[in-house]
Structures are given as C-alpha cells and as structure tokens.
Amino acid sequence: MSDGYEILALGEAETAPHRENTTLIPVRHLLGFRPAGVNAWKADTGGQLMPPHEEDSGNEELYVVVSGRATFTVGDETADAPAGTLVFVPPEVHRSAVAAEDGTIVFVVGGSVGKAFEAGGWDSFTLADGYRQAGRLEEGQKIMELLIAEKPDYWPVHYNAGCFEALAGNTDEAFAHLRRAKELDAKGDTAPYFREDSDLDSLRDDPRFQEFLG
DSSP: GGOOOOOOOOTTSOOEEEEETEEEEOOOHHHHHOOOOOEEEOOOTTTBOOOOOOOOOOEEEEEEEEEEEEEEEEETTTEEEEEEEEEEETOOEEEEEEEESSSEEEEEEOOOTOOOOOOOOOHHHHHHHHHHTOOOHHHHHHHHHHHHHTTTEEEEHHHHHHHHEEEEEOOOHHHHHHHHHHHHTTTTTTHHEEEEEGGGGGGGTTTGGGGGGG
C-alpha cells in the first residue's frame, strides 16, 4: 500500500499448518508488525484453534473472536465466545480453544509488561515450513534468510532456521544454524529444545548432535 500502511483481510489471508492440527494466519509476518506479538488462528467446527499451551515467558495474551464462535478452556473453566468476545489470559495459565462454528477466526495479541517485544520468528518459521511441505523450498528458505538478516544475534531465529534445514534434509546447513543458536544462547534456554524437539529427530544419530546436549 502507499504511505506505508497495509490492509489485511483475515478471512482471505495466507495460512500455514502448525503442529499438525492447527492453522495459523501469520499476521505479524505478513504485515511486518514489530511492537507486539500478533497472529490469528482459523478453524471449522470442532477444529483446534491455537495449540493448548501456557505462557511461561511472562507474556499476557488477549484473544479476540473475529468471526464464528469459539469455546475457550482457561484453567479449569470453559466459556462460550461468539464473535466480538475478548478473552484475556495472564501468564502461566493453561489455555486452549476449539471452533464451535465453521470459519471461526481468533486474533491474538501478546506481550510482557515492562518488556520490549522481541520476535523469535516461530510464526515466520511456520509459514516457511508450510512452503517446504508444499514443495516451495526456496521460498521457505528466503523467509528464514530474511529473518536472520533482521535479527542476526538472536538465538531463536538461528534455532528455527536449523529446524527448517533439518526438516528439509539439509544436514550440514542445519548444524551450522543450530551451532550458532547455541553460541548465542548465554542462558542455556536452548537445552530443552535440543532434548525434545521432534523437528531435530533426523539429526540425533549424527555424532555432531552430542555437542548440543552437553
């Protein structure tokens, strides 16, 4: 758009498969939005919206039912949420949602109080991996290259790039990215990912993988 603004119709926006049973609308990536985490989830009746999870990073999240109807489960409570409903969830509270009508879209914004937002790029990775699965490998690689160029010293983007290359079967490229992620990770936050992330399963029998587990 001219004058630097963008218009995005959520119902028509590009989507990407996420964790096998959810569908992401990668709003932050598509708009280049940087001040906060913003994305959306889409599902038909009975389908999972955002993956069940807790925010242990301190993020607060506000969910907005844009269209359709959702059923939210927050902690031990369940709530009906028609279009126009806002659901606020503080950190470390388990949350999930399923669509109660076809074409349900839930928009979410998240961030931590008093902390500048820093995108780890998981949503860009999701779109890139969707391209990979669709046989559009080079397009997916370009997304990851742009993400690294924007944040060259942030370990999550290198980690996600490593996952992408591992899933694409590019072993040496995957190890290069993962090695850089570990170098940048001063707090050891990568440790559980290296131990548990199934995206890296194709690498685990390689002797080089042991350096990430030490």
